[in-house]
Amino acid sequence: MSVRLNGPPVMHLVKKVLDCLRAASPELLSQADILASCGVDLSNDPEVAGIVAGNAKVRCEGGLLAYKAPFSVKSRSELRALVASRPEGTSLRALSEAYPDAADDAEALVEEEQCCWWIEHKETKDRMLYPRDKVYEVPVDARLQGIWHRMEVPVDQAVLKAELDKAGITPAPRSAFERNLRPDSKEDRKKKRKRDFSKMHVTNVHLWDELFAPGGEMAGFDADD
Numbered sequence: 001m002s003v004r005l006n007g008p009p010v011m012h013l014v015k016k017v018l019d020c021l022r023a024a025s026p027e028l029l030s031q032a033d034i035l036a037s038c039g040v041d042l043s044n045d046p047e048v049a050g051i052v053a054g055n056a057k058v059r060c061e062g063g064l065l066a067y068k069a070p071f072s073v074k075s076r077s078e079l080r081a082l083v084a085s086r087p088e089g090t091s092l093r094a095l096s097e098a099y100p101d102a103a104d105d106a107e108a109l110v111e112e113e114q115c116c117w118w119i120e121h122k123e124t125k126d127r128m129l130y131p132r133d134k135v136y137e138v139p140v141d142a143r144l145q146g147i148w149h150r151m152e153v154p155v156d157q158a159v160l161k162a163e164l165d166k167a168g169i170t171p172a173p174r175s176a177f178e179r180n181l182r183p184d185s186k187e188d189r190k191k192k193r194k195r196d197f198s199k200m201h202v203t204n205v206h207l208w209d210e211l212f213a214p215g216g217e218m219a220g221f222d223a224d225d
Contacts, residue, residue, distance in 0.1 A: 010047060011051075013045070014051050014052055014055075016039070016040050017034055017040050017042070017052050017065075018052070018055065018067070020037045021034075021058065021066060021067035022097060023037075023100070024066075024067070025066065025067040025069055025098070026067070026069070026072075026074060026098070026099060027066060028059075028061055028064035028065065028066045030063070030064055031043045031063075052065065053065070067097070070091075070094040070095075070097060070098075071094060071097075071098050073098045073099070074098070075099075076108070076109070079095065079098070079109070080116070082095075083106075083109070083131055084131040086131070087130070087131060087133075089128040089129065090128065091126050091127075091129075092118065092127040092129055093127075106129060114132075116131055117132065118130065
C-alpha cells in the first residue's frame with residue numbers, strides 16, 4: 001500500500017466504501033452507485049478498488065459489490081429460524097449487519113417472546129440472542145408465585161445467614177461471604193513479633209557493654225522498641 005502525499009488516506013477511503021456497502025446490504029452496488037453514495041471513485045482509484053474487492057467482508061458479482069454479512073438472512077422469519085438453530089447464541093451485533101432492519105426485528109422478537117431472549121456479554125457488551133426452549137419453561141402455581149413475591153429477603157448478609165440458620169438451611173460455602181461476616185478485630189490479626197536485638201549478629205561486640213551499660217552513651221535506649 002502506497003503512501004499518498006495529497007488527498008485522503010487510502011484506508012479512510014476504504015472505510016467509506018465499506019460503510020456504504022454495509023448501509024446498502026444486501027444489495028449489489030456498481031462503482032457509479034458507490035460514487036454517488038459516498039463520493040469515492042473506484043474507477044479512477046485502482047488501489048482502493050483492489051483493497052475493497054479483496055476484503056473478506058465484500059462480495060463481488062459481475063463487477064458489482066455487496067457487503068458480506070456474517071449471516072445471510074433477509075427477513076424477520078429467516079432471523080427467527082437462524083436464532084432457533086443456534087443454541088450457543090447469536091451476536092446481535094453480527095445480526096444487525098444482515099439487513100437494515102435486522103436489529104429492530106430482533107428486538108421485536110424478544111418483546112413478543114416468540115422465540116428468543118438475550119443477555120449482555122460481560123466482556124464485549126454485545127447482546128446475545130438465544131432460542132426459547134420449551135423444556136425450560138415450567139408452569140408455576142399462582143399461590144407459589146404470590147408467596148415468592150411477598151417474601152422479603154434481608155439485604156444484610158449477616159441477617160440473611162441468621163435467617164437461613166434459623167430455618168435449618170445451610171448456604172453454599174462462599175469464602176468472600178464468610179470473610180464479610182467476620183469482625184475485623186485486632187485480636188484476630190497475627191501479632192507482630194518483637195525483635196530481640198541481643199540475639200542478632202553484632203560485629204562490634206566489644207562495644208556492647210561500653211554503649212548499653214549503665215552510664216554508657218546508649219544507656220537510655222530500649223533495644224526492644
